Every structure is written in C-alpha cells, then in structure tokens.
Amino acid sequence: MIKRTKVASAINLAVVSSIAAGTFVASSAFAAEETAKVERIEVTGSRIQRQDMETASPVTVIDAAAIKAEGFTSVDQMLQVQTSMAGAAVGSTTNNGADGVAQVDLRGMGSQRTLVLLNGRRMVNSGSGADSAVDLNSIPVAMIARVEILKDGASAVYGSDAIAGVVNIITKKDFDGFQLDFNGSGTDKGDGENGDISALYGFNTEGGNYTFGAAYSDRRGVVQGDRDWYDPLDNTSSIIPTGALNQKVIDANGNWVKRTSTYDYSNDVYFQTPSERRSLFANMTQELGNDVVLTADAIYTNRRSNQQLAAQPAQIKLNVCGDPRVTDPTAGCLTLDQGMIDAGIEADARGQVQYNRRMKDVGPRIYNQDTDTWRLSAGLAGSLDVHTGMNWNVDYTFGKNEAKTGVANSINATLMANSIYADPYAWFEGSPLTDEMKDVSYDQQETGGNEQQTLSAGLNGELFDLSAGAVGFAIGAEYRRESGFYNPDAIVVAGDSTAAQQDPTSGNYNVISIFQEVSVPFTEKLTGEFALRLDDYSTFGKATTWKIGLTYTATDELMVRTVAATGFRAPSVAELYGGNSGSFDYLTNPWLPMSDQTGQILVNRTSDPDLKPEESESYTAGLVYSPSYIDGMSITLDYWRFKVTDAIARADVQVGLDACHGGDTEACSTFNITADGDLFNLTSALTNVGSQDTSGVDFNLAYNFELLGLDWKVSNDTTYLIKFEQDGENYTGTIDGNTGAYARVRNNFSISAGQDDWSVMYFNRYIRSMDDVYTDYDANDNPFVAVRGVDSILYHNISGTYHVNDSTTVSLGVKNFTDEKPLYVTNGSDAGTVPEVYDTIGRTIYGGVTVKF
Template sequence: MTGSRIKSAETLAPAPIVVLSSEEIRAQGLASLGDVLQTLTVQSNAINTQANNGGDGSTRVSLRGLGSNRTLVLVNGRRFVPGGTGANSSVDLNAIPAAVIERIEVLKDGASAVYGSDAIGGVVNIITKTAIEGIEIDYYTGTSGAGDGEVMDLSVTTGLQSEKGHIAFSAGYHNQRPVWTGDRSFSESDKAYDWEKNDGSYNKNGSSATPEGHIIDRLGDEGNEAWQAVVEAAGDEAGDYHRDPDVGWRPFNWAGISSDGSGDTYNYQPENYLYTPQTRYSSFLSGTHTVAEDAKAYFEVVYTNRQSDQKLAPTPLFIISDGIVVSATNRYNEFGRDFIDVRRRFVEAGNRNFLQDIDTYRMVLGLDHRLGSFDADLSFSYGRSEGTNVNEGHFILNHVKHALGPDEDCTGDCVPLEILHGAGTITQPMVDYIQYIGVGRGYSRQQILQWNLTGEVARLPAGPLAVAAGLSSRWEAGAYLPDPMTASGNTTGSKALPTEGSYSVRALYAETQLPIYKAEAVSLDATAAGRAFDYDTFGGGFTYEAGSRLQLSQGLAFRATSSNAFRAPSIAEMFLGVSDSFPLVSDPCSRVDEAGNVRELTAQQERNCAAQGIPDDFEDSRAQLLARLGGSTDLDPEKAAMITAGVVYQPDFLGGLDLTVDYYTTKIEDEIGTLPASLILSNCYSQDVPSDCDQVVRDPDNHLINRILATNTNIGETETSGVDFGLNYIADAP
C-alpha cells in the first residue's frame, strides 16, 4: 500500500489513503487520468488544459493545494519523469496512458521517509494492469453542453498470460477541441467586481492597447498645427487620446470596453481559449518472466507524444515599456513631434500562438527475487521528456525601433511602421519585417537505481514484526533553451535566458510495522520509518515518520501519524535563466490608477516616493509591470511537519460501508519561491523595508519602473489544516 513498502490494506494503514479502482475510474466517464485526479476533493489549484494564458498544455495534481511540486507521483511505486518542454519539476499526468490503469492509490500524508523529496502534500501511486488477456477496445466521445469542445479518446489494450509470466500492450489516441472564451457569457469579457456600488454588479475591463491607437502625452511637446488641433479639440482632458474612426483623436474613455460601446479599452477575451486543444498519442508495454524459482524479471516501457497549443489576442505594443520612440521624422507621424507612450493592438498581425510538441519516454527494468526469507526488488528506471515550444506573434525589438524611428535610420530591408492612423493601416510587409517565430527546446531526464527489501523478522504475540529497507541513487537533469530572440532580449515579448542544471542524490531508508497488542477484536499497532539522504547540491539530512493504529472493535479504529518531510530545490528553482513576467501590479507612486482616475497616496507613500526623487505629479497608468525572475543555487530545502489523526468506522450491521474522518495539519518552512511584485512594491513604498527598494529599478529620466527583480529564495512558511471526510459503500444490486 502506498506510503509503505510493507503490505497492508487501505483501512488498516495509520495514514489516510484513498483507492480508486479501474471500475470507479471508468464510471466517472472522464477521458484522461488528469481529469480523474483533479476531481478528488483533496486536490486543488493544479494547472490543467483550461489554463490558457500561462498554460503549457499539461495537467498536474496538487494534493492539499500545496502545489504540484509538493505532490509525488509514482507509477507502480516508482517515480515518473517530470514532464513538459524542459527543466520541469512535476509530472504531466497526460503522459501516463489511462487505459492501463488498474487502480490509483492516493496517500493524503507526507511520505518523505519512504519515498524521499516532494512527498509533502501527499503521494499519488498509479498501479498498472498485469492480468490482461485478449483485446479490449475503449472509445469515448463527447461535447460540452454548448456543442463545442469536442473530445475523442480511443485505446486498444491486449495481453497474454503464461505460467512463466505475462506481456501487455496498449496504444491510444486522444483529441480535445477548443472552447473559446467569447462563447460563454461568464468569460466573454474580463470582469471585475464593482466595489463602489457593491450591489453584485461588475465592471468590464479591457486593455489600453487598442487596434485604433492610444496616445498618452508624457512629453508635452507643442508639435505642429495638426497636433495642436488634437490638443484643442480634447479640451481639459488633453494628454490621453483615442483615435476614433469617426471623429479622429479625442479623449480616451477608460470606463469600459469598445466591443459593447461602454468605453475605449480593447476586449481581448474573445480571442483567447477557454479550454485549450491538444492531441496525444500514447503506448505502453510491460511484461514479466520467471527466470528462476525465486526470481522474476520485469520491464515497463511508456511513450507519449503531446501536441498542444494556447492562443492569446494579438500582440499589444506599449512602446514606453520597451524604450521605443515614435520619431517626429517618421513618415507616418503627421504631428511633428516625438511620442514615447503609444499603445497599439496589432490585430493585423493575427493572434499570438504557443505550440508544444512533447515526447515522453520511460523504461523500467527490474528483478523481483527472494533473499533468504525476504522479498527483494532491484530496479533501474530511465525517463526523458523532451519538447519544443513554438511562439508566434511576438516582435523583434530593434526592428520595431527602426521602423518607428527617423526615416533616415530605416534603411536596407527596414519597412517603416504605421501605428497612428487606426486599425487596418499596418500592411503585411510591415508585419513581416517586425514579426518572428521563436522555437525553444528543452528536456527533463531522470535515472534511478534502487534496491528494496521487505519481510518479517520475528513473530510477536500480537503478530509479525515486519520491516522494509532500501538503497537508492537518483540523477536528475534538465534544460530549456529559448529561441535566440527571447534569449538575447531582442523581443517585445518576455525575455528569458537558458536554464540548465543537474543534481544527484543517494539515500537509504528503513521502516517497521510493530504489533504491540492483540486480543480478539482489539489491537494496537505502530509504524516507524526513517530516511537519510545526501544531495550534491545542498548536502544531507534525515526525515522520519511514526504512526499508530488502535482497533477498538470489529468496526471501529483510530489512527494517527506524525512525520516530517522535505522538498529539494528543483532544477528550475536553482538554475532558472533570468526570465520576464508581467504581473498585474501598478506603481504605488502614481497619482492616477490604471483607469486614469486620480489616486491619493498615503502619507507613508508620499514620504517614500519623495525620498526616491519621484515628483509629486508623477503618473503611470500601466496595469502590468515587468518583473524579472531567476534561479538561485543558494537555496535550502523546504522542510515540513505533518500530523494526521482520524477514525475508521466499518459497522457490522451494514456490510460494505467504510466511513473515515481525518484531521490533518501541515506546516512548511523555508518555502522556496519569489516575493510577489506587489509585495516588493508594498514593502518599499507602503512599508519601511528599504532592502526591497533595491529590487525596484526605475528609469532615471522619467521615473517609470523598468523592472522589478525577484529571484528564488527561501521566502517564509505556509501552514494548512483541515478535516477529510470519506464515505464508501459497496452493495450488490438487487
């Protein structure tokens, strides 16, 4: 049973365990393993194919909501290779063929003493079928209630049995069609609750980068007569202009979105996926063969190919964020002056696409054998996930600068760019000059050699004293190499440097199951486990686990565990190349908010902003700022302490009923992560944490925030607790 190398039933274990049989999985009518696991009440907040912006087509599991990197996923009791486009830290459940699953065991407790790193939130152990004979064909198809999002899943499984062993093979095909956000009323626009009215109504938010064009005048230059006409027509609201196709330039209306006439902001939602599409091809091969009276060789081979994509609205260009100037001498600038803040949505260039093509391989070779009175298992596993990530729709930064700069600097193959005269004015040659297709590549590799031993060492009055012990060596490596434009920073999209690194760990563990007392229906058992480990990155350590189970009657038992666990820093956390993100944060020193409304600063913000030389009329209406992230090799492992306590009730008068109630608490210290950009800004300007001000980099000329620096560190602690209720009833149909 998962959580121990010593065999026991799920309701006899001291730690809470949920078991899903293949029949229960099939009865749910879901097409993939990830969909099944994400329906569990113990799972929350893991990424899946409904994640479009920031998604990668993967489906992961996060027990207790503590993160997929704190949930250990096993296949037949052995680690599965992390999946994705490279340097990943958790398993992509899409890589495990659902057709070969015999059962899924979910341990709702830490298990680092038995399995090592990552088993903080819990453990998911997927057990595959062995007793397969003949041919089994599974076909599933369906659509959403609105008639879109079609899904089709087909698998063929076959196997042979003999006195010497077995062989099983399965092949599958899966196709998921997309659902668009614009096709649902709840997602057709980006909504924000109206706290001023507080009557249940929402405001519709959009982007200030519009297809028609948006100018914020930060220089105040006079320009020529054409520009003066724009300023005079705007009256008191001069400084913020929208190009109306009917009347020309006028004051920008931040009140709503242009698609319903409530404002001028751009509604990007209809251009996005709500449910992302993907296609998968999978195969699985396993077998056993008796090579001696007390020895059986076995093997497993898995291969999966996933092709997935995400789609976003056309690229927005915020020239102020990239240091671009629309020159007064650009041929399409009729106003005779420079502009440093023009916002334009490039609908002429089409949507942004992010395409993944990922191959996942895993091979296991092993030998089950007897060693005296003990069962022993020696195995070697090799796993690799490799993929490409294609980005379409981003722009070459220096090409945009040249195309918007002075005409005399736009020479050779340079094509001047038009962004001041509304939608439809950007031609295909203009797009071809600035746009590029980026291809990034990466991999994750895992090798594990392990030997486990289990058996009984003595017969005590209350039952057998059972033990298990083992040794393991594990090597992990990973890399992600972004496309040259992204790596060099010569892009209007996010910048990212290559990520590459590796680590190894050696460990030994031991556990025991001790029967203390037994008399008729009353019994008391205890368990204990310990693990010593040594990493070549941060050093060694020790984890433990202790548990007990008190059976008071035939149908009533109490159980409890106390343990500590750890999570080693992942390759990405240690070796992540500097990369960019754009969190939804605004400048605390700005006198206007992202909607252009006047914003009052607190007294502390006034003092801290003034201390950095920011003028008292400073304005920045950007709703997203650049945060620059990166890895660190100075990380300590996360440490966790867990306690569970529960009761199991199986009444004699109602056979087939299992009722469980379990309390749990988990505290994680030295949590690895980055400080949110919002917290860094708050610490610097709203609190008095001057060290965080060093992480905020401003332009010395216009005082705008250029970037917020946030590298991985041991940032703090997380604590969670709760109660699990389980009810399982099995009865024969009449």
C-alpha cells in the same frame, strides 16, 4: 484460511469507494472476506508488504471501472474532482501559461509538493523543459488499473516532493486476451468534442505475462465567445488594434485625442484547449527460476497541444529625437511634431514615449507544444530462505522528456520600433498593417527537456515474532539523477521580442538515499509503524526525515489511526539554475499619482543555486468504523494538518517598494527610480522565505446493500477546510484567479443501483460559497480591500452501463446535467471566473464501448 476483521474489510471498502465521481466497484482483490492464498501487497505509503490495506495512513483508490463510468479521458480530470484537491491545478481548461500540461494539486499546496509515482516508482517531470512536476497527460487512461492517493506526508518513504501526499498510478498487468475501447464526448452546444480509442493485448506464458497497449486521444477546443454566459465587458483591454501613442489616437479630423475605445480579447481565447495524444505502453512479468522474477514496464507518449490568446499587445518604447535623457542615442528616434506636443504627448524620464498596438492584423498568438515522454523501468525480485522468508528487489528506471514549443505571431520589438521610426504615421493613423509592416512578426521556437535515472535496491520481510505477531521491516538504498534544460528563442534571449527577455536554463543534480521501515505489533490491537530516511544531495547536502504511525483496533468494528511525519522538497533544476527572465507584474507604484499607480511593470526574475530545501511537518489522526448493526457500511473520519517552512518563493517586490517609499534606505537600494517616479531594474529572487499552514477534516461514508432486488451502492466524500495560510496570508474560504479556490466545504455524493448486466448512477459535486477578495477604489481613487460573496455551486452527473454480452459493454452519461454556469470572480484567471475550479464547458454528453475478444 485467513479471516479479515470487520474493520479491515471496512478499510478495503472505504479505499475503493472513495473514487473520483462517487461510482465504486469493490474488486474481489480488495473486498473478499476470505482468500485461499494470502498474497502480500505493497500499499502506497509503505514499502513493507502486508496482507491487506490496513495501515495508519489514509489512502483513496480509484479503479478503472470508476474511470470508465464517469467518462474521464485524462488523469487530471479524474483527480480534480476529488474533495482533497484545492487551489487551481493547471489542466485542459488552463489556456494562459500552462503549456498544455496537466497536474495534480493535493490540498492546494502546489503541484510541486505532490509526488506522482507510476507503479510505485518516480515518473520523470515533463512539460516545456526544466519542469518541477509531472505532466499527467503523459500517462494514458487506457493503461490504468487503479490510482492510489495517499493523503499523508511520505518523504520518509519516498524522499523529496511527497509533502502533501502521493498519487500512485498502477498500470494494467496480467491481462489475457484482446480489448478495444472507444470513447467520445461533446457538449450540447456542438463543440468540445473528445475522441479516444485504445487497444490492449496480453497473453500468458509459463510463469509470466506480457501486456501491450496503444491509445490515441483527440480533444477539440472551446472558444470563450461561444458561451452565452460570457460577458465581453469582463475581458476588455486598453491596447487596441489601431494603436495609441501615450494613450492618444488620431481622430477622424486628424487631431490627437485621448483613447477611449477598448478591445475584447476573448473571442480568440480557449476555455478548453485542443490536444492530441498518442501513447504506447507495455508491462511484463516473467519468472526466471529460483524464485527470481523479472518485471518491466515501458511507456511512450507524444502530445501535440495548442493554446490561443488574442493578438500580441505590443508595447514599444520609442526614443524621442534630441532628448538628452535617451540612454541609447545610437538607436533610432521619433520626432514629436506640433500636433503631438499640443495633445500633451511628451517623453518620460528616460526620453521615451510608448506606442501600444494590438497586432490583430498579424493574427492571434498560437502557442504550440510537441512533446515526447519516455519511461522504461525494469527490475528483478526474489526471496531469500532466511528466518520466515525475506524478499529482495533491484530496480532501474529511466525517464526522458523532450519538448518543442513555440508561439506563432510573436512580435520583434526591435524591428517594429525601426519600422515606426521609418514611417511613423503609417502606424499612427490606425489603418490596417501592410504586408511589409506585418514582417515585424515571427514564429517563436523553443526547446527543452527533462531526464531522470534511478537505481534502487531493497530488502523486506519479517525480523522476528512477538507475542502479537511478526515484526515487519524494509530497508533499501537509492541513487537518482535529475537534469533539465530550456532554450528560449534567440530573439527572446537577445531582448528583441515584445515578450520579456529570458536566458536559457540548464542544470542537474544527484541524490543518494538510504531508508528503513519497521512495523511492530505491540499488542493484538496496537501496531506501530516507523520510518527513517536519509537523502544526500549534490546541491544542498543532507536531509533526514521520519515517520511514526500507530493503529489501534479498539474493537472488531472500530480502528483508530494516527501518523506524525516530517518531509522536505528539494529545489528543482529551474529553481537552482534557471536563467534570468522578465515578467510584467501588476504592481502599485506609490510615487505616481493615485490614478496611475497600478499597472504592469517589468520585473527580472532570478534563480539561486544556494537554495535550501523546503521542510514540512504533517499530522493525521482518524478512525475507521464499520458498525455491526449495518452490514456493508464503512465510515472513515480523518483530521489532517500540513505545515511548510522555508518554502521556495519569490521575494515580494511590492513589499520592497512600499518599504522604500516609507523611508527604508536598504529597500531603496534594490531598484532604480527616476525623478518622475518611473521604476526600473526591479528584481524578484527565489528565496526560502515562504510558508504554508493548512488543516482540515476528511469524512467518507460507503454503504453497499441489497434492496428491491437491486444492488445499491452509496458513497459520500466530504472535505472540510479548517484553514489555509500561505506566506502569512489567510486564504481560507476564498477564491482568486492567482491562488485558486480554498472552499470551506467540498462534497461528492453518489448513489448507484444495478442488477445483473446493467447499472445506473447519479453523482453530485458541491463547492461551498467563498469570499472574492479584491482591491477596489473609493471616490477619491484611494484603494481599499473589498469582499464580495461567490455562491455555492452544485453539479449533477448521471450515467449508465450495460453489459450487452460477455464481450461487449456500453456506457452513456451526462456531465453537468443541469448546465450550471461558472460563477463570476473579480480577479478571475480567465473570462471573469476560474476555469480550473468551475465548469466553463457546460453540459457534456459522453459514451463508450468496450469490446473484448
């Protein structure tokens, strides 16, 4: 019989209680004080199999019961409420620029710096093509047994991308029987409906188990204009449906006058984006004899999603007839009549005027995605009768993602310009567009994909015995190949769209790796963990990373732990081989009058095949305490710091403009400027110029006890952010639509009570007040940095679960019970707020039924 120490049991309690919504179920696999048979497990963050989860690295575990209790219907919803998340990872409430994907962002360091594993092996990147992160939508909640979150750098174990940590999704295995799950939710405003149904079937064989599942999910949209807190004044545009020429319009008397009206673009914009997912998955384990076991898992997910923006704000440059500055005299031209000239409509430095029109008559821009993601992983594992026994494994994983994406009601700029040249006043007088004029629209179509192949082999076991115990080890080798592509619409490639021009992306690379780990019990109280990994890339060459960890069990109640490690992130396919693409960036042109300096300017974004890898250092130190005088309590406290150098980032175009304006001739050579101060040929290249430096403290308290005949469970998770700096800027305690939220304090608290067949739970989520930093202007139009406070916010959730009988369980709950409204942010990413941080959907009621046969 193996008896765990009190602190070891406390670790197991802590990791299973630090779950997304504060609900926790201490499963017998982790919480039992004793077991008749000691089963060695592999804990996320190490390849050495061990008897419990006692390691130097902090790990949080979210189990299926917690996911069910909180009504989460997607993996990103579950992860985003973790206190260790920051920034603004894209998800179901990201309408502009996310392409329907959902990602995780540990510590706010970027989704590309969090490694996502499925059953301990890499998951293929997925999205619209040549992607740099995993789309969590490709993993259905129905197949999840638990999620392990390693909040420590782990490149020495897993290689690239594991800078901020690792999210390891463990699927359901060894299931025997048949299970149906029905889940649904909707807001109290009558929208935002979610429906999910899944089936799970499994059976045992002699020496094996086969588990199969299917899931279907349907999420409906929520439109911004349907929320009473929404203020249309925060979402107005100067590009109007009746059109304007050089910001002048024709009034009722037929005269050209300055445009004064604006357009509310938000009535067509989603807060919650629609999505439909279909998934199939399977797991198998089968003993083959001679201590050899075959394991395999497979998953397929189809996602069809939509986002919607207001009608295209077409901005068309028109050549002026007879102007010698026109760069392409063979193109059409517009004759300026006397009325235009009298109104001050004149050509710019390139002989052009600009016509802007919100193409409302054509309809809103509807972004659509149809993606397929496959993953198949198979492996053999066995043991060797060597020394005290060693285990070996050989694994192969294949993953592929294919995407068809598009934008309905896009505008062909060339056709629109020609139509204006042919009949200008049909466009200028503000009348609705005729069917012939609407023919300038088209449906944009793109294709893309990602592919990953991995072959690995490993050996682990015990090398020899020391006086304090056996020295554990793991060694292995791995080959991995990554490829990706993205093909924009032909009209976009040709530069004929009102969207910025973009070239195709295509590329691949491979990497060969060797790795080793050693766990050394120096004394009965002190254990060291050491890891070393060498990765050899076909692109930049070699990268070497290491990890050193120590655990010191001071008493049966107290353990101290610390880890120091290095890490790296290899450049992605898109960063290495991405096609040139245009972007309308908000920039300040110091050569223009103060009132006209800030606006959108076309910038050409480029990749670089010679990029180096990002490098990182991480350090964690903490303790686990389980007081003997309070049975069932566990406390963990961990300090963490992550530092990234040579981060892949785009050169700041604004810095170059300001330097040129200040007299730096070298900076002036990177773009062109006309005599009138018009800027063009601006380029923003990817380089290794970025940096990140963040640190903080995590605190967790878990307490299980009995009182008044009830089983009580209390959990509290707190993350205190000491600092977050990126590229030399301090974002600590700030919020912005571009960078996201870096609150000083995030806290999750829950308390639940249950007896026999029922349980109820209350959960709250707290985000501390932040600074809203933005650019404002004084009475003389001089810009200055302004700061306004954004209040703290506290969300309340309630839920209950009832086991009707041995085969049926029902659950019911309410999210955002008090219907807290999102807080205003000056530079918010949508509707004057940041939907990835604050709840824009409102009070939501959810319920579910599970039936087992």
